[in-house]
Amino acid sequence: xxxxxxxxxxxxxxxxxxxxxxxxxxxxxxxxxxxxxxxxxxxxxxxxxxxxxxxxxxxxxxxxxxxxxxxxxxxxxxxxxxxxxxxxxxxxxxxxxxxxxxxxxxxxxxxxxxxxxxxxxxxxxxxxxxxxxxxxxxxxxxxxxxxxxxxxxxxxxxxxxxxxxxxxxxxxxxxxxxxxxxxxxxxxxxxxxxxxxxxxxxxxxxxxxxxxxxxxxxxxxxxxxxxxxxxxxxx
Numbered sequence: 001x002x003x004x005x006x007x008x009x010x011x012x013x014x015x016x017x018x019x020x021x022x023x024x025x026x027x028x029x030x031x032x033x034x035x036x037x038x039x040x041x042x043x044x045x046x047x048x049x050x051x052x053x054x055x056x057x058x059x060x061x062x063x064x065x066x067x068x069x070x071x072x073x074x075x076x077x078x079x080x081x082x083x084x085x086x087x088x089x090x091x092x093x094x095x096x097x098x099x100x101x102x103x104x105x106x107x108x109x110x111x112x113x114x115x116x117x118x119x120x121x122x123x124x125x126x127x128x129x130x131x132x133x134x135x136x137x138x139x140x141x142x143x144x145x146x147x148x149x150x151x152x153x154x155x156x157x158x159x160x161x162x163x164x165x166x167x168x169x170x171x172x173x174x175x176x177x178x179x180x181x182x183x184x185x186x187x188x189x190x191x192x193x194x195x196x197x198x199x200x201x202x203x204x205x206x207x208x209x210x211x212x213x214x215x216x217x218x219x220x221x222x223x224x225x226x227x228x229x230x231x232x233x234x235x
Contacts, residue, residue: 003217005151005224006050007231011040025050025084025225029074031059031067038070045078050225053102054086055095064098068105075108083110084125084148084225090115111148125225128152131187131202132167135215149216151226154187154204161197175205186212206231 008027009017024046030053032039038053045051051074059067075083083106089095096116103110103122110122117124123146129138131154139147157170178188178201186208192199204212209231213224 027052029053047079048081052084064101068101072105085112131156148223151224156202158200
C-alpha cells in the first residue's frame with residue numbers, strides 16, 4: 001500500500017504548479033499579525049488535502065474559539081483529509097488553548113507537534129529522526145499513540161575520540177562520496193580516520209528516506225509529511 005506522503009506547498013507554489021502531488025499539504029496558514037484570526041487561508045484546495053497551521057507568527061491576542069471555527073470552516077469547505085498543527089512554541093499558553101479549541105471544532109483528524117502532544121488526545125506529529133538514530137528508538141516514546149512522521153533528509157557528523165562521541169548537523173555532501181550504507185539507520189556514510197579521532201559523515205538520501213518510510217509503516221506510523229518540496233523529486 002505504501003505510507004501516504006503529504007508534500008507541503010505554499011500558496012505561490014500551489015498557484016504556479018503544473019502538476020500537484022498525490023497528497024498535498026497546504027502550509028501557508030498563519031496567525032494574522034494585524035487582525036484577529038488567520039491569514040493566508042487557501043482560496044482553493046484539492047479534495048483530500050491536508051491543512052497545516054503553523055505558529056511562525058506568534059499567536060498573541062487571538063481568540064482560540066475563532067481560530068477553531070476558521071480551521072473547521074476551511075477543512076469542511078475543501079473536504080480536507082486532516083489538519084496538522086505544526087506549532088513550535090509549547091511554552092505559549094495561548095497556543096496550547098488554540099490547539100485545544102481546534103481539536104474541539106474540527107471533525108477530521110488533527111495532529112499536533114510533539115511539544116504539545118503530552119496533554120492532548122490526538123495523533124502526534126514527530127520531527128524526522130536524525131541520520132544517527134534508529135527509527136524504532138525515535139518512535140518508542142510515543143508507541144501507544146497514533147504517529148504522523150515528518151519526512152526529511154538529514155546530514156550529521158559523528159566524531160569519536162577519547163572523550164566520547166559528539167554529533168552535530170552538517171551540510172549535505174555529494175552522495176557519490178559516501179561509499180557505505182547502513183540498512184538499520186537508512187543512511188549512507190563515509191569514514192575519515194584522523195590521528196586522534198575518527199569522523200563519520202552520515203547522510204540520508206532520497207532513496208534512504210523512501211526505505212525509512214517503508215519501515216515506518218511496519219511500525220504503525222499512519223502518515224508522513226514532507227515540508228520541503230525537493231522531496232517530490234527524490235521519492
